[in-house]
Amino acid sequence: MTAQDNTHNNSTLELKTTDAVSLQLVFSGSWCLRDELPSVEAVMKKFASASKLERITFSTDGITRWDSGLLVFLSKLYRSCELSQLQFVPDGLPSGVRKLLDLASSSSASKDTTRRDQKENLLSHVGNVTLDTIEAVPAALHFLGESLKSMARLVTGEAQYTVSELLYIIQQVGPKALPIVSLISFLVGLILAYMGALQLERFGAQIYVADLVGIAMVREVGALMTAIIMAGRTGAAYAAELGTMQVNEEIDAFQTLGISPMDYLVMPRLLALTLMMPLLSLYAGLVGIAAGVFVAVTVFDLSVYEYYQQTLRALNFTHVTVGMMKGTLYGVLIALAGCLRGIQCGRSAQAVGQATTSAVVTSIVSIVVAASLTTIILQKLDI
Numbered sequence: 001m002t003a004q005d006n007t008h009n010n011s012t013l014e015l016k017t018t019d020a021v022s023l024q025l026v027f028s029g030s031w032c033l034r035d036e037l038p039s040v041e042a043v044m045k046k047f048a049s050a051s052k053l054e055r056i057t058f059s060t061d062g063i064t065r066w067d068s069g070l071l072v073f074l075s076k077l078y079r080s081c082e083l084s085q086l087q088f089v090p091d092g093l094p095s096g097v098r099k100l101l102d103l104a105s106s107s108s109a110s111k112d113t114t115r116r117d118q119k120e121n122l123l124s125h126v127g128n129v130t131l132d133t134i135e136a137v138p139a140a141l142h143f144l145g146e147s148l149k150s151m152a153r154l155v156t157g158e159a160q161y162t163v164s165e166l167l168y169i170i171q172q173v174g175p176k177a178l179p180i181v182s183l184i185s186f187l188v189g190l191i192l193a194y195m196g197a198l199q200l201e202r203f204g205a206q207i208y209v210a211d212l213v214g215i216a217m218v219r220e221v222g223a224l225m226t227a228i229i230m231a232g233r234t235g236a237a238y239a240a241e242l243g244t245m246q247v248n249e250e251i252d253a254f255q256t257l258g259i260s261p262m263d264y265l266v267m268p269r270l271l272a273l274t275l276m277m278p279l280l281s282l283y284a285g286l287v288g289i290a291a292g293v294f295v296a297v298t299v300f301d302l303s304v305y306e307y308y309q310q311t312l313r314a315l316n317f318t319h320v321t322v323g324m325m326k327g328t329l330y331g332v333l334i335a336l337a338g339c340l341r342g343i344q345c346g347r348s349a350q351a352v353g354q355a356t357t358s359a360v361v362t363s364i365v366s367i368v369v370a371a372s373l374t375t376i377i378l379q380k381l382d383i
Helices: 040-049 068-083 095-119 122-156 163-173 175-201 206-247 250-256 261-298 304-314 317-343 349-380
Strands: 002-004 011-017 022-031 055-066
Touching (some): 022 068, 040 068, 068 095, 122 261, 175 206, 206 250, 206 261, 250 261, 261 317, 317 349
């Protein structure tokens, strides 16, 4: 069966039923915007008149030239087929047209998804977040396993990395972080000392501000504040660096060359932060104690020697060890979160921003949860 549709300026569309369920559109002539092209409605009427037809196929060998006019016609036809639940088979179209149609359909699908997201209710949103979280757990566990394997290869000397790159990353996360860590730790120590001494002064026990500041900064607050600083500074940088490499397909290039991205990119960053965080935490504690000395001497008329002796009596090796242990744990969590989000980054500039934000949020949440759990466990163990 053959039907001839209207022909204008050499734009010809012929409708053929190739079998009981298929309708073939045969294109010939010029299909440009300046031509008067056939209408989509004529094709859809053909389907309406034949209830058994289920799919549309194409033959474009007769097209002499085409531009976006052909794409507009096919896009309208594609949408009409979706609404009518008909199968659109683009195999017979030129490759350039198929690529443009794929691009147009993906853009349309993205808009539809955005509209659905805007309309979804609270219960649907909670359900979607829960499902996304459940799906993310296996990926995170797989990444953790690969990181452990990479560290094992480092121990056995089989890891693919460069020492110069590792030293550069250590410099970035260690010495170059000292100014911001110093500032925040000094201010936090200042606040702790001032508020603590105000309360202790009521009982004439302001000397014990040395105990408060020393134990708090060395054991808990120094490591915690350093971790939050490094989550925003270094964790975000890890995610942005690896995310940008993902966008530029540099990570794919490493895999093509037989270089493990886990060894070359993730492991040095994980190792650098794991080595530097306990030292930065100890440094933050010392800066906080110095801030306590400043407040005690300038505001509450305590001598430096008194404060020093009281701090030595309050602190012991256990407090220092706990603080450095927590710093190490926080460093591992920050590095894993930053590298994971960077590796999982999509292929757009927007995805890099999302990966960076997600890395910071994941790091801080992990730090707070780890801080709570370790504090409770150590208290239960009387450590």
